[in-house]
Amino acid sequence: MGRFTLTGFIKSQYATRPPVQKVDLAGKTVMVIGANAGLGFEATKHFATMKPGRLILACRSQSKGQAAVEKIRAETGCTTAELWIVDLAEFASIKRFIDQFEQDGGRLDILLANAAIVSSKYERSKDGWETRSVLNLSSCLHTDSLPSLQVNCLSIPLISLLLLPHMVRTAREHSTVPRIVVVASEVHYFTNIEKRVLESPEMLATLGSAEYCTPKIMNSRYFLTKRLSIFFVRALNARIAVSTPLVVNAVNPGYCYSNIRQVRKAFRGNVS
Structure with missing residues (x-):
């Protein structure tokens, strides 16, 4: 893979x-x-066209999630789509979600970790991690306040790791190869992790501290969270035994139409 350049992009x-x-x-x-x-x-709509035995839409909003289920059913004819509620801004919600899956989930063949947020105001979540006011997010209201560090860098890995044993079991019981896919972005090339962060005793604690999160830092926080997502995928792959029937990768959707693109003028433009 060659070096990333703006011209190449x-x-x-x-x-x-x-x-x-x-x-x-x-x-x-x-x-x-x-x-x-x-x-x-x-x-999700594309998955629905492939007739899955079960299609779980994991969303934060009950009303928006149910509307998505109904739209998918109407547009694809998929009758197996169902809504599960999970708030990645609260670890307690993730625990309830995993408990529900252990009781009712059964097998799991594909996990697409898509949720992420973009904004620039520093706040803290109930769990004590950095939060920011959400300007736009595919699974949240415009007026909500959510943690970018917690949602993008802690909750996605947490929920992936907690579901991983179920996916390994699925592989062995059904002779298949499940996949964990984390949605990444080339914007992870647009930032660097400062030396003072790398050398701090607790890197994540430093990244989430009020002292570190100046307006300048917060302005590029989304880029950093995507870099940390890449690190997670690489680290998980390095720790999974070669014999484990599981694929873990990151996908880059590229520059395209998306709710998240409306957050800042820098993300806007003519996109075909």
Whole structure:
């Protein structure tokens, strides 16, 4: 893989898009986190066309999540779509979600970790991690306040790790190869982790501290969270035994139409 450049990025936007692939998902369970709008919804709708045995839309909002389920049913004819509620801004909500899956989830073949937030105001979550006012998020209201560090960098890995044993069990019981897919972005190239953060005793605590999170730092926080997401995928892959029938990867959707793109003028422009 070559070095990332802005010129190369611009050229890539004019490249021919590969055809969308379809496979038979009969009998398999697919879960999409942040599934009610934007990229998450479009991915979920595509999964629905492949007739999964179960399609779980993991969303924060009951009303928006249910609306997404009904829209998918109407547009694809999928009758196996269902809504599960999880708030990635609260670890207690994740625990309830995992408890529900242990009781009622069964197998899990595909986990698409899509939820992420972009904004610039420093706040703290109930769990004590950095939060910011949400300007736009596929699975949240515009007026909500959510933790970018917690949602993007802590909760996504946490929920992935807690579901991982169920996916390994699925692989062994059904002779299949489950997948954990984390939605990344090339914006992870746009930032660096400062030396003082890397050398601090608790890197995440430093990244989430009020002293460190100046307006300048917060302005590029989304980029940093995407870099940390890449680190998570790499670290998880390094720790999974080669013999484990599980694929963990990160996908880059590129520069495209999405709710998150409306957050700042820098993300806007002519996109085909």
